[in-house]
Amino acid sequence: MTAFNGALEFSPSRVGAMVRRYWYLLSASWPRILDLVYWPTVQMLMWGFLQMYVAQNAGFFARAGGVFIGSVLLWDILFRGQLGFSISFLEEMYAKNLANIMMSPLRPIEFIASLMIMSVVRLSIGMIPVSLLAIAFFGFNLWALGLALAAFFVNLILTSWSIGIFVTGLLLRNGLGAESLAWTIMFLFLPLTCVYYPVAVLPQWLQYVAWALPPTYVFEGMRELLIDHVFRTDLMLEAFAFNAVLFAAASAAFLALLHSARENGSLLQVGE
Amino acid sequence: MDAPDTAAIAVSDLVKRYKAATAVDGITFRLPRGSITGLLGGNGAGKTTTIAMIMGLVTPTSGTVSVLGAAMPKERYRVLQRMNFESPYVEMPMRLTVRQNLSVFAQLYAVADADARIAQLAVDLDLNEFIDRATGKLSAGQKTRVSLAKALLNNPDVLLLDEPTASLDPDTADWVRSRLEDYRATHNATILLASHNMNEVERLCERVIIMKRGHIEDDDTPARLLSRYGRETLEEVFLDVARGRGVHAEAAQ
Numbered sequence: 001m002t003a004f005n006g007a008l009e010f011s012p013s014r015v016g017a018m019v020r021r022y023w024y025l026l027s028a029s030w031p032r033i034l035d036l037v038y039w040p041t042v043q044m045l046m047w048g049f050l051q052m053y054v055a056q057n058a059g060f061f062a063r064a065g066g067v068f069i070g071s072v073l074l075w076d077i078l079f080r081g082q083l084g085f086s087i088s089f090l091e092e093m094y095a096k097n098l099a100n101i102m103m104s105p106l107r108p109i110e111f112i113a114s115l116m117i118m119s120v121v122r123l124s125i126g127m128i129p130v131s132l133l134a135i136a137f138f139g140f141n142l143w144a145l146g147l148a149l150a151a152f153f154v155n156l157i158l159t160s161w162s163i164g165i166f167v168t169g170l171l172l173r174n175g176l177g178a179e180s181l182a183w184t185i186m187f188l189f190l191p192l193t194c195v196y197y198p199v200a201v202l203p204q205w206l207q208y209v210a211w212a213l214p215p216t217y218v219f220e221g222m223r224e225l226l227i228d229h230v231f232r233t234d235l236m237l238e239a240f241a242f243n244a245v246l247f248a249a250a251s252a253a254f255l256a257l258l259h260s261a262r263e264n265g266s267l268l269q270v271g272e
Numbered sequence: 273m274d275a276p277d278t279a280a281i282a283v284s285d286l287v288k289r290y291k292a293a294t295a296v297d298g299i300t301f302r303l304p305r306g307s308i309t310g311l312l313g314g315n316g317a318g319k320t321t322t323i324a325m326i327m328g329l330v331t332p333t334s335g336t337v338s339v340l341g342a343a344m345p346k347e348r349y350r351v352l353q354r355m356n357f358e359s360p361y362v363e364m365p366m367r368l369t370v371r372q373n374l375s376v377f378a379q380l381y382a383v384a385d386a387d388a389r390i391a392q393l394a395v396d397l398d399l400n401e402f403i404d405r406a407t408g409k410l411s412a413g414q415k416t417r418v419s420l421a422k423a424l425l426n427n428p429d430v431l432l433l434d435e436p437t438a439s440l441d442p443d444t445a446d447w448v449r450s451r452l453e454d455y456r457a458t459h460n461a462t463i464l465l466a467s468h469n470m471n472e473v474e475r476l477c478e479r480v481i482i483m484k485r486g487h488i489e490d491d492d493t494p495a496r497l498l499s500r501y502g503r504e505t506l507e508e509v510f511l512d513v514a515r516g517r518g519v520h521a522e523a524a525q
Contacts, residue, residue: 009349017379024372025365096363100422103327104380105352262331262345265290268324 010113014106018114019121022088026122036084036126040076044130047072048138066140067226068196073134073142074152074222075195076127078215079186081160082167084122085115086182089168093176102267108258112251115168116161123157148225151236152218158243159214160186162250169250169257173266195219214242279338280305280430280462281326286335288321288486295321297486298335303479305429306460308452310473312506313483314514319466322483323432326464327357339430351430353381358423359434360416366408370399370418373407374425381426393421397451413444420448424455431455433465437472445469449476470507480506482513489513 026032051068092098101111131142142149167185170178192206193215199207210216217239221232261267281303288296296318303309313319324330325337328345336343342350364373371390378386394400397417402410407418416436423431436452437445449472456463467473473480474494482490482497490497490513494506501509511517 011382013382014380017376020379021365021368021372021376024368024376028367091365095365096361097365099329099357099359099362100364100377101380102329103352103355103357104377105349105382106380107349259331262329265288265295265321265324265330267329268320 009107010109011107014110015113015117018101018106018111019117022091022114022118023121025091026118026125033125036080036122037129040073040080040126040130041133043072043076044069044134045137048134048140052138066138067223069134069138069140070142070222070226071195071219073127073131074156074218075190076130077123077153077156078160078189078193080123080126081119081157082163082186083183084119085161085164086167086171087122088115088118089164089171090179090182093171093179099267108255112165112168112254115164119161119164120157145225148221148231152222155214155218155236155239155243158240158247159189162243162246163189165247165250165254169254172261173257173264175266189213189215192216193219198223212242214239214246217242279303280307280340281464282336282338283322283326284336284338286322286325286337287333288318288325288330289333294486296325296332299483299486299488301481301488301491303462303464305462306456307479308456308463308465308477310477310480311464311466311483312468312470312473312480312510313466316485317483318486319483320434323357323434323464323466327355327432328352353426354428355430355432356381356423356426356428357432357434358419358436360412360419360436360438361434362419363415364407364418364422367406369405370403370407370410370421373418374421377422378425383426389425390421393424397421397424412439413441416440416444416448420451427459429459429461431461431463433463433467435467435469436465437467437469445472452476470505470510474506482510484513 047068051066054068092101134140134142145152163185167178167182170181192210193213194202194210195215199210199216199220202210217235221235221239224230224232224235279302281301283302284300286296286299287294299318299322311319311322321330325332326339326344328348331345338344340351340354342348368376374390374393375386378389383389394403397420399417399421402414407415410418420436423433433452437448440448452463453476455461463476465473465477478493480490480492480494480497481488490509492500497506497509498504501512503509503512
């Protein structure tokens with residue numbers, strides 16, 4: 001037994017059990033699956049048609065084909081990644097099943113790993129059809145970004161997991177009273193990470209904040225790729241470095257909040 | 273008093289304080305392996321907090337809890353695989369079928385040959401009629417049987433039960449008690465049972481711990497409690513303790 005008394009042991013089988021539990025729930029509920037596809041589709045169509053309109057009236061936007069749709073799709077990776085993570089956890093609270101889980105041999109690290117996997121599963125169910133619709137409606141092929149897309153995806157999903165881990169800690173500590181955070185916290189990133197406009201648009205002092213957030217590098221990198229056809233490796237590496245710090249900070253916060261939940265008896269009172 | 277290595281659960285000077293209240297205030301008891309003990313007390317007596325500390329869900333303010341030789345909550349992962357619990361206030365995912373739920377928990381507890389174990393429990397606890405039905409569509413009695421099946425999946429050495437027959441009709445409640453007696457007899461399991469049902473405690477438990485406002489007010493066999501308080505039923509004993517009449521009754525004797 002280690003100094004951590006087994007808390008850091010990792011069992012892929014237990015992770016698999018949790019993924020199976022969430023998959024059973026998801027696959028048996030068509031409203032849940034529809035929800036994964038519905039809103040990204042609406043967003044993509046709205047911004048796609050807006051871009052078509054603007055492109056007909058402005059030379060720059062005609063040259064910057066796909067920037068809006070690309071922004072929408074990448075934003076959805078960030079937003080839906082976190083939401084998929086947090087909703088899977090919330091399902092345990094809604095089901096009043098959390099004590100069963102916390103009392104089982106499942107380690108926190110395994111619980112988090114299963115939520116990460118489910119965030120990718122849920123994201124894939126929503127984003128793959130929507131990316132194909134983007135090709136059909138607007139001729140924008142996200143997949144044609146190739147390795148750049150992989151770099152964008154890795155950085156965005158890492159940020160979304162970090163936020164998801166932090167929110168999960170808050171839910172453990174504060175119960176469903178913190179539920180609204182799970183749905184809204186990522187919107188704080190929408191203006192600050194410059195999803196739809198360059199960082200240069202922001203006031204100088206706010207630019208420092210923006211550059212401290214990993215997704216900002218991804219959205220800047222995407223614009224450079226689509227407008228100037230240049231892939232900025234340096235931006236991706238910087239994003240990755242910031243993500244490493246963010247992920248470590250979120251994990252530390254989660255463990256502190258879980259410890260606090262055990263101290264305060266919050267694991268017994270996961271209601272409002 | 274049991275030797276330290278034979279106690280399945282050992283609680284010593286256990287205290288749990290929250291900001292505004294003391295939920296458990298310096299309780300001590302030891303439960304030998306293979307025993308069934310009832311934990312009685314009114315609302316707010318500290319029963320659930322005590323059980324939560326034994327499970328490792330709540331960290332004690334001071335004092336110690338040891339389960340099967342492991343200090344809780346620090347060493348909980350050494351023993352969680354050998355423990356389980358059941359409570360009507362903790363549910364299983366409603367949209368999953370009974371079989372899916374049991375299968376997920378079997379994997380979490382690393383149950384060997386899970387399918388065979390689930391099939392055996394389905395026979396023992398009479399689940400086959402609804403094993404492929406969504407858990408949320410079951411009656412209260414059926415849900416209790418499913419929760420009990422989940423609690424027995426891993427053949428636990430220590431079983432913690434929080435009001436296991438609450439909201440059940442007398443027939444189903446009696447049936448559940450029989451299953452618990454069978455399980456204890458066949459597995460030499462240690463069972464700690466929090467309950468408000470005095471008949472249940474009288475029938476199942478060889479020892480009763482009565483809590484009030486975080487303290488242990490009394491701790492003895494049901495027969496000795498009845499004798500000491502001069503009462504016919506545990507319910508009367510419970511009311512004496514709850515209403516502060518215990519000392520007078522004892523003095524009168």
